[in-house]
Amino acid sequence: MGESSFSQSMFTDLCERMLRLCRLSAGESLIVLSQGQERVEYVDAFLTAGQRLGAKVMNLRLPYSSSATSGEVGVWTVGKTPLSGNQPAVDVLKSADMVVETLFMLFSDELTEIQAAGTRILTCIEPVDLLARMFPTEELKRRTDAAVETLTGAESLRFTNRAGTDVTYRIAYPVKAQYGYVDQPGQWDHWPSGGMILTCGADDGIDGRVVVDRGDILLPFKQYVQEPIEFLIEAGRITEIGGDGYQAELVRQYIADFDDPDAYGLSHIGWGLDERAKWQALATDSRGHGMELRAFYGNVLFSTGPNDIVGGPNHTSCHLDIPMRNCSLFLDDRAVIVDGDVVVESMRPAGSPVAV
């Protein structure tokens, strides 16, 4: 999208709706975090929207550091941000009631520190038209809450597909949800997220094989898989990456290049619930960070690398997100997704009962 291809006033209205969802109130402080000249329209829209609600607003602008984390260009690593080593800036952010960040801070120590101070923090980096099309809804949050309740009570998560996936996670970490807005102290979310539910397996408690099938999506590469890629997983580690296609070779080389044993760990596991998000979106639109692709209804989101997002010890910068179609997912042997369709009534869109 070109810089002038959306209406700034429409975007400001949208940001105002978002800040209302986040319950930003008069007298609260809002800081919009940015770097260099990146996303200046986003900064302006949020500052104006915050002002309309009577908040005390400001922009903390860092020197331009890198677009590597923006999802658009460059080597996509996680956890290293332009805030690294800048404690005075972190302290300013911790003093705010709410932060909107346009850098992509997920998996960083700074994000954790800011959340621990009670500041709620929203990531906003996706194209404006996607922010509008996947604007959060309370109905989707209710379905996400239902999924959180179901996953929270489970001890194991197993998923399969017709390509040969059969892997079991012994659940050992808290359940997290993303639904695209933050209304609680210390909460982090990413606009848009659809409804995403995730947790992590025990550090040594994931075993089986994941066969990523044709049409599944490799992020951050932004590619549809053309030949299956097979991850052999033993005691929470990827021990072998098989497959004859060039994408299997690409994954092998990409991970190896980090020269980090923790790059072979497993990250979050969960599923998406947003029926507005489209699996096919990448075919015609490769902008942005790929949140639509992570969020589409019934996908199982398999991922490799760090688990510090749930308090685990793996801090690697190597992170692959792999939304997979047509999977079946079971929590303690109870089916939640069958062949890519969510079969638990409370997680399905209104008016879409499970077929019997």
Ligand SMILES: [Fe+2]
């Ligand atoms: Fe991820």
